[in-house]
Amino acid sequence: xxxRLLAPTLQPFVDRGLIAGxxxxxxxxxxxxxxxxxxxxxxxxxxxxxxxxxFWIASMTKPMTCAALMMLVDEGKVNVNDPVExxxxxxxxxxxxxxxxxxxxxxxxxKHPILVREVxxxxxxxxxxxxxETPMRDEISLRDAARSYAMTPLLFEPGxxxxxxxxxxxxxxxxxxxxxxxxxxxxxxxxxxxxxGMKETTFWPDKKLEAxxxxxxxxxSDKTGLSExxxxxxxxxxxxxxxxxxxxGGLFSVATDVVKFCQMFLNDGVxxxxxxxxxxxxxxxxxxxxxxxxxxxxxxGWDTAQDKYWHGGAFKTHMEIDRKRGLITVFLIHLTGDWAxxxxxxxxxTLSAAxxxxxxxxx
Numbered sequence: 001x002x003x004r005l006l007a008p009t010l011q012p013f014v015d016r017g018l019i020a021g022x023x024x025x026x027x028x029x030x031x032x033x034x035x036x037x038x039x040x041x042x043x044x045x046x047x048x049x050x051x052x053x054x055f056w057i058a059s060m061t062k063p064m065t066c067a068a069l070m071m072l073v074d075e076g077k078v079n080v081n082d083p084v085e086x087x088x089x090x091x092x093x094x095x096x097x098x099x100x101x102x103x104x105x106x107x108x109x110x111k112h113p114i115l116v117r118e119v120x121x122x123x124x125x126x127x128x129x130x131x132x133e134t135p136m137r138d139e140i141s142l143r144d145a146a147r148s149y150a151m152t153p154l155l156f157e158p159g160x161x162x163x164x165x166x167x168x169x170x171x172x173x174x175x176x177x178x179x180x181x182x183x184x185x186x187x188x189x190x191x192x193x194x195x196x197g198m199k200e201t202t203f204w205p206d207k208k209l210e211a212x213x214x215x216x217x218x219x220x221s222d223k224t225g226l227s228e229x230x231x232x233x234x235x236x237x238x239x240x241x242x243x244x245x246x247x248x249g250g251l252f253s254v255a256t257d258v259v260k261f262c263q264m265f266l267n268d269g270v271x272x273x274x275x276x277x278x279x280x281x282x283x284x285x286x287x288x289x290x291x292x293x294x295x296x297x298x299x300x301g302w303d304t305a306q307d308k309y310w311h312g313g314a315f316k317t318h319m320e321i322d323r324k325r326g327l328i329t330v331f332l333i334h335l336t337g338d339w340a341x342x343x344x345x346x347x348x349x350t351l352s353a354a355x356x357x358x359x360x361x362x363x
Contacts, residue, residue, distance in 0.1 A: 005034040009354040010347065014039035017225055018344045020217050021049035025255040025330040026355035029266040033358050035255060041214040043226065051255065054200065054212045055332045056234075058249040058313030062169045063285070064261060065184075065247040066120050066301025068192050069172045070281040077179050080117040080284070080300075084124075087116075087175045090147050096125060096154040107153055114158045116175065119168035120300035121289040125154030126167040138234060138243045138250060142184055146174040162296040166248035169301070173247025185245040196264060196271055198257040203245040205238045205252045213252065216315060216334035223340040249314065255330045258319055262328040265309075266321050286323075318348045322356075329355045 006024040013019050021039025025032065037049040072078040078087065085091040094113065099106035110125070118124035132140060132148035140148075149167045156163070173184045180187050185203060193201050200209060217226040235243055238252070260271060265286070269277035277285075285300040286309040302309040310320035318331040329351050339345060 004036050005358050006351065006354050007036045007038045009350055010038050013347055018340055019333055019335055020226055021214065022331060022333040023049060023051055023053055023255045024351055025259055026358055027259050027263065027328040028326055029263050032259060033362055049214060052212060053214045054205065054209050054252055054254050055214060055317055055334060056315060057251050057253045057317050058315060060311050060313045060317055060319055061247065061249050061251040063301035063311050064192065065169055065173050066285060067277060068188055069176055070277055070285060070300065071191055072176065072179050074278045074281055078116060078175065080120065082116055083113040084116055084119060084171060085113050087178050088146055090150040094150055094154060096157055110154060111157055117289060118158050119171045121298050122162050122165050122168055123159050123290055123294060124165065124168050125156045125158050126165045127152060127155055128164065129166050138246050141244055142170060142174045142177060145170050159291055160293055162290050162294045162298065169248035170246065184247060195274065196260045198260055201251055201253040201257045203250045204241060204243065207239065210238050214334050216336060218335065218337040219340035229336065255332055258330050259328055262319055262321055266323065266326065266328060320352060325356055325359060327355050327359050
């Protein structure tokens with residue numbers, strides 16, 4: 001029986017009922033050190049989690065979308081310092097909220113129109129979503145979504161604050177369409193996902209992949225257990241192409257695909273001798289781009305710190321790259337809402353620590 005190297009450190013979270021199960025992976029830029037599973041993909045049926053279970057990675061899609069846009073930056077077709085309206089004319093004349101209370105809203109012209117770099121770093125002033133995207137976010141085209149953002153007043157002067165915004169990343173996806181002449185999903189498949197070999201990363205899981213999607217859970221109201229919920233909160237069937245791709249959070253994937261994307265970043269934009277991003281683009285994406293006025297440290301599509309960058313998803317999936325150690329960790333799970341106990345927040349750092357120990361032993 002193969003020795004499990006990561007699972008023992010995460011198993012206590014399953015034993016305590018904080019999570020149903022998870023897929024764990026640790027890797028370097030060119031090698032997978034461990035790929036394991038803990039707990040259950042289906043609690044009621046007692047089906048054990050398998051390393052090849054699939055997950056809705058949700059907002060982990062954001063750095064992938066931003067990477068695709070940065071390919072166009074590398075080609076000189078987009079400049080991150082340009083106004084969005086240069087590529088999407090519907091954004092011309094957008095206003096910012098100057099005053100607002102329950103009785104009135106006063107709008108004014110912003111000091112400058114939103115820039116491409118600001119939609120990539122959540123500093124544009126765009127809201128999380130627009131009214132047109134309610135209740136389901138994948139029912140309208142990117143073209144219509146972008147038009148709805150353009151008609152929505154900005155929440156603050158561009159570049160002065162941080163506001164996590166699906167609208168911003170979706171706007172980046174629309175820029176990809178307009179500049180490349182390809183549908184966003186086709187550009188992603190042809191330029192990024194396909195060449196990287198991410199064969200099981202898709203906006204539309206087929207029946208075989210959907211059958212491997214782990215069940216989703218949330219903590220019960222009394223915080224004593226887990227209750228199943230629909231996976232994910234999207235229209236079914238998931239393979240229905242009438243569902244629109246969401247650049248900000250629509251992808252499904254597996255750990256062995258996610259790690260390829262991370263390895264490309266850790267290897268400075270190169271994967272298996274093929275360059276996807278320039279070194280400059282990788283540095284831009286993984287360094288603070290939120291400016292001196294904003295405390296939050298976010299790059300282009302990545303949360304950033306001095307030695308690490310990472311991104312999570314709505315169901316608490318997580319990928320992290322420790323550039324100092326040369327370590328990648330991937331944590332795939334389907335859990336929404338608050339943790340049943342604050343200790344649940346220790347899952348990602350526990351995996352990172354276990355991966356660091358494994359990396360040290362491998363050298």
